[in-house]
Amino acid sequence: MQARRLKTAVAIAAVAALAVGAAGCAESERGDSGEAKTGGTFIFAGAGDPKNFDPIFNDDGESFRPVRQMFDTLVSHKPGTAELQGGLAESWEHDPEGKVWTFKLRQGVKFHDGTPFNAAAVCFNFDRWYNMKGAAAQSQMIYYMDVFGGFAKNENEAAGKPVYNKCEAQGDGTAVVTLNQYKGAFPGAFALTSLSIASPEALKKYDANTVKQNGDSFEYSAFATTNPVGTGPFTFGGWDKAKNEITLNRNPDYFGEKAKVDKMIIKIIKDESTRKQELRAGTVQGIDFPAPADRKALEGEGFQVVNRPAFNVLYLGLNQKNPKLKDLRVRQAIAYALNRQQLVQTKGPGGAKVADEFLPDTVLGYAPDVQKYEYNPEKAKQLLKDAGAEGLTLNFYYPPDVTRPYMPNPQEIFTVLANDLQAVGIKVNGVPRPWNGGFKDDVQQFGKQDLHILGWTGDYNDPGNFVGTFFGRAKTEFGDQSMTEMFDAITKADGTVDDAGKKAAWEQVNRDIAAKWLPAVPLWHAPPAIVVTKDVKGLVASPLTDERFNSVSISK
Amino acid sequence: MLRVIVRRLLQLVVTLIALSALIFIWLRNLPGGPVEALLGERATPERRVLLTKALGYDQPILVQYGKFMQRVVTGDFGNSIRTGDPVTEVISRAFPATIELALAAMIIAVGLGVPLGYLAARWRGRWPDNLTIAGTLLGISIPIFFLGYLLKDVFTQNIHWFPPSGRLTTGLDNTNVTGFFVLDGLLTREFDASADALWHLILPAITLATIPLAVIVRITRASVLDVLNEDYVRTAEAKGLRHRTIRGRHILRNALLPVVTTIGLQTGALLSGAVLTEKVYNWGGIGTLITDSISGGRDYPVLQAIILLAALVFVVVNLLVDLSYAFIDPRVRVR
């Protein structure tokens, strides 16, 4: 009996497959399987696997995409900008020293598990981070370390002095966070997705603090893998790893704008050309990071290609370990030798702009009047001659195998830049190294290169997040341990609490970097894009890739 | 016979241990690695130290290997660096996908290859023969990733007959039982899922089948030609046996012998081809896993487990083909 049923089933399936294949009635098939879709499932193709869903243990965009739908932060960003606005906290203020931060919290908010969001929950989260135990767990808290320096008990001497002091709940509605010192990162850092507020009950119940070290890898808790609980517009549905689908369900009790669709599926498709093909086939309604070469074609076919405002920078690093590059004239010669306008025109993704500074012009501290290095090969040759650096040979490191939002195609960028440099008589020795196979190690840890290309996507609206990250202290990447003048100026600017003073200090830093220090040459700001079908309404692209899909609806 | 199997198995264990040591040590001496992959642009010297220590990469390599082997004995191959999933889980998820694809490709290659080869032999020197031979030559000369790209472009982008990638339509609700989606649909009576999975399978299977198909056609052709000249076939013809009987009993049965071997031999080529095919069609199998764990995140635990698994599969298939060979042709004794 069983066998016969199976046989019949095989026959039916075979016939069905034949019918689908031969008649090409793909449309009906799609309609059958995706009935819920037109009723309100938004399928969006992401570019990689998330690590897990516990905000604090994550630091990359692919993990943040689902996390941002499920969690909220105290401070959030105005949709489509890097400007701050209220999140879980309606308002916030700080004392003149910038050490005591008082958050007035939104009332009546509930976590997905029904437990109330209040000041105690906020402090529970801050204390959880600060008191995190275990080397494995601490080593995963990249953003926490970045902002708060260290832990109650550092498991490793490499961690620093903690910036966080304590958090006090004053009633349900007010949380007061006290810091040991002010940093320029605040209050922007409170909007970091990593610092999202999770349900204390769920954190306890699903053992969130346990990151098990298993040999040469980590194992995450049930909270991080199967039971993330936040306050966001979507609740967690599941991650089917055989199908590469993350399912999120609408949270009907969301405090803000409730999700328009019933369900959102994040489909992970690593290959950019396959993402585009799926979009065309109609199996997904949106894709992230289309190949720059495809944007125009997609637009022509009626898709909405939305450029995110550029919040990144690509630069050419100059390593002053090479004595020739220690000479400012040689560094300037390189800047003059590069035809950045042509680079942007021929290889820049749509909307890319030549960069004159290491931060986008929307960030505070951007100086409109820095020294610009217009393409001038003659001047470059002259400067090289003056510096006695004619016939210079430089090792140029680049990662051939990676695509970053600010660097869609490193091989081509390298080839173009090398060409420009060779035109002024600098001999370039290209050294390709795989992105995860030694490029960053060679460049940032060992400083083997003379030149290299690398970049950065900003995390929050603060000049320190750009300029401070690059040049705030001695780094092997730029080979110089003695540019103390620059380090001091940046530290001082970062420590300035009042807005006017902060702005002035950073503008001066940027002017000096361009004219006096030139540790690297900024190349371009390149906006990453997001593409959706014309039926998708309400998508707001964020410069920080901080898209919340509750505003998205599908019209049919 | 039993002794042979036991000896082979012992050899297998020794080989695998040696191979695992080699791979483990070699991988960890490469530049870059998981720490670099995990930190991305956000690496600072402090974070490097922290993560390196947390992962245990600061310990002597032999100590690391010892710990690794200790866990392997208990069946624990560690966790994926990226997602923290147990490696065994990651691989057992990808494995059915590759097997499903390879099986489908083999079915196409054999189902089409043997009849074509037979026809070519029967029509030797005439146009069907020439056409087939030309086709097989083209089949082995075309880079299969390019063929896959072309097929995908034509059949999914220009005419929307097939889906461009993946194993199932996104959002389709199916029950995962064995990981073989076509089979799962049948088992759970979710026939729409089966049909959908088959529909996704067609293009990748055709792409992957080209090379084995070409090879099987040629082997069958040559083999049938040889058998046709054998005395017993001529005798049978002279005896006036029915054509069908000759074809079935005498020609095909004898000609099939080398074909069976070739099928076994093609598993290697099939695995090679699967890496390319899976990348073209975003097929979540072992091939994708390999390329991802190399260039994606230097996922050493996954990578070393796959290499060991590949070695294991190959030797086992090897053994099975030996046995089947002995089964079909009693004159051959497994040494």
Add this chain to the structure above:
Amino acid sequence: MSDPITQAGTPAPRPGDDKPRPGMSERSIGLLGDRKKARLDELAQASAADRGGISLVRDAMRRLKRNPVAIVGGVIVGLFVLVAIFAPLIAPHDPVQRFDELTKGLTVDTIPGASSGFPLGSDPLGRDFLSRMIYGARQTLFVGVLATLIGLALGVLIGAIAGAFGGWVDVVLMRLTDVMLALPSLLLAITLVAMASRSSQWTVIFAVAIVSVPIFARLLRGSMLAQRESDHVLAARALGVKERNIVLRHMLPNSLTAVIVQATLTFAVAILDAAALSFLGLGDPDINRAEWGLMLGVDGQRYFEVRPELAYFPALAIIVVALGFTLLGEAMREAIDPKNRR
């Protein structure tokens, strides 16, 4: 993917053809390996059977000239080699120079097509695509020849040592090649590239070469073994010629025909494998180098919709050349097969 091509066109093995040959390792890895081995051994013996090397070659040449397959293959290969050698004379431009005429109209999503002076238009970086295609023949030949030569050299070394000495040396070396022969070729190449500390044109060449080492080794060894007991070697030994000289002067040259045939077939595989590696992102990282596999695997894929010619032309070139080498190789194999002699 080297398996299929070397496999294709094999004289069909007959039942009972599988009896162990003299000196063949008894503990072979199994019939799967044996089948490949048997095929190679057959080829090895074909060339060794006739001891008069010159007459064999002349005989084979005569048959080749009459075979249209060989002629087509020969013409393709000949043209390819000519283009490769004379690339600087044929190509209108420097393949790595960027031209203002081309970069002017170049953006990330438009690549200028044919214009005066640039019959095939631009490549993604404003270089002359035609010149790159022409120089591509040279680079492709370079990669193919080097990969084949390295594989050949290592294989010949191993095979010659095994064949010349026999005994335990033979057993150990052949056991090693058996294992290598058993691995899926592209997977082996991928693993090798992944395990190389840095990728370059040389890792690609080397990875592709290693794949063919066991094939050549087994071929050489078979041929040597077949000759060890042959009349001319026995005669030389009786005359007191040193063992080393026997190997170098008498045995090696006689094995060469078979090796050349195999090398021709290996070349086709080498360029296909190199292209596959590029496609997987594990190929030569230097895109300045015009090599067809690299052009197809990188630019062809990335700009397929912007300008499909960037994929079509290199792909076509690879297919035609691979086809040429396969045709020629198979015709040669047929020509030296004693079964076809009359």
